[in-house]
Amino acid sequence: GENVEQHPSTLSVQEGDSAVIKCTYSDSASNYFPWYKQELGKGPQLIIDIRSNVGEKKDQRIAVTLNKTAKHFSLHITETQPEDSAVYFCAASMSYGNKLVFGAGTILRVKS
Amino acid sequence: GAVVSQHPSRVICKSGTSVKIECRSLDFQATTMFWYRQFPKQSLMLMATSNEGSKATYEQGVEKDKFLINHASLTLSTLTVTSAHPEDSSFYICSARDLGGGVYEQYFGPGTRLTVT
Numbered sequence: 309g310e311n312v313e314q315h316p317s318t319l320s321v322q323e324g325d326s327a328v329i330k331c332t333y334s335d336s337a338s339n340y341f342p343w344y345k346q347e348l349g350k351g352p353q354l355i356i357d358i359r360s361n362v363g364e365k366k367d368q369r370i371a372v373t374l375n376k377t378a379k380h381f382s383l384h385i386t387e388t389q390p391e392d393s394a395v396y397f398c399a400a401s402m403s404y405g406n407k408l409v410f411g412a413g414t415i416l417r418v419k420s
Numbered sequence: 421g422a423v424v425s426q427h428p429s430r431v432i433c434k435s436g437t438s439v440k441i442e443c444r445s446l447d448f449q450a451t452t453m454f455w456y457r458q459f460p461k462q463s464l465m466l467m468a469t470s471n472e473g474s475k476a477t478y479e480q481g482v483e484k485d486k487f488l489i490n491h492a493s494l495t496l497s498t499l500t501v502t503s504a505h506p507e508d509s510s511f512y513i514c515s516a517r518d519l520g521g522g523v524y525e526q527y528f529g530p531g532t533r534l535t536v537t
Binding site (some may be wrong): 344349354356359397408410 | 503
C-alpha cells in the first residue's frame with residue numbers, strides 16, 4: 309500500500325522567513341495530494357491541495373509543488389507569521405473515493 | 421462552506437461503558453465519511469470508511485464490534501465505542517467528502533477527546 313514520508317519533523321523559522329516541508333510517496337498511482345494544518349486540540353484544516361495533472365499551485369502565501377517523476381511534493385509558506393505555528397500534515401490518495409494516507413506531521417514554530 | 425461538526429467535543433466515561441460520537445456535515449451532503457484516531461503527537465490513523473446506507477469498511481486491526489459505525493443519512497455518521505477501556509482514550513476525528521464540490525476534497529471535524537477512567 310501507499311506510504312508517505314514527511315520531513316522535517318520539526319521546523320523553527322523566524323517571522324517573515326519562508327518554510328518548506330517535503331513529502332515523498334511510494335505509489336505512483338496516487339494522484340491527489342492535500343496539505344492540512346492542525347492546531348492544538350483541533351481537527352485538521354485543509355489549506356491547499358494539488359492533483360497529479362498539475363505541477364504547482366499557489367494560494368496567497370502558500371504554495372505546493374509536485375514532482376511526479378520523483379514522487380515527492382512540497383509545501384512552501386512565505387512571509388511566515390506566528391499564527392502559522394501548527395502541525396502540518398501531507399497526505400496522498402489514489403483517485404476518487406479512496407482513503408488518504410498521511411505523513412507523520414511537521415511541527416512548525418514561527419518565532420517573532 | 422464545507423463545515424463538519426462533531427459532538428461531543430470532550431467526553432469522560434467509566435471503563436466498561438459505551439460512548440457515541442456524532443459527525444455531521446453541516447452545509448453539504450457526504451456519501452462517504454471517514455473516522456480517524458489520533459494519539460498525542462502522532463499522525464492520524466484511519467479506522468474505517470463509512471458509506472451512507474451501507475456497512476462500514478474497517479482498516480486492518482480495528483475491531484468492528486468494538487467501534488460501531490453507522491452512516492444513516494448523507495449528513496450524519498456515528499461512532500460508538502463499546503465497552504470502553506482506558507486504552508481507548510484518544511482523539512477521534514471524522515472527515516467527510518463533499519459531493520457537490522471537488523470529488524477529492526476531504527473536510528475534517530474538530531475532533532472528540534475521549535477519556536476512559
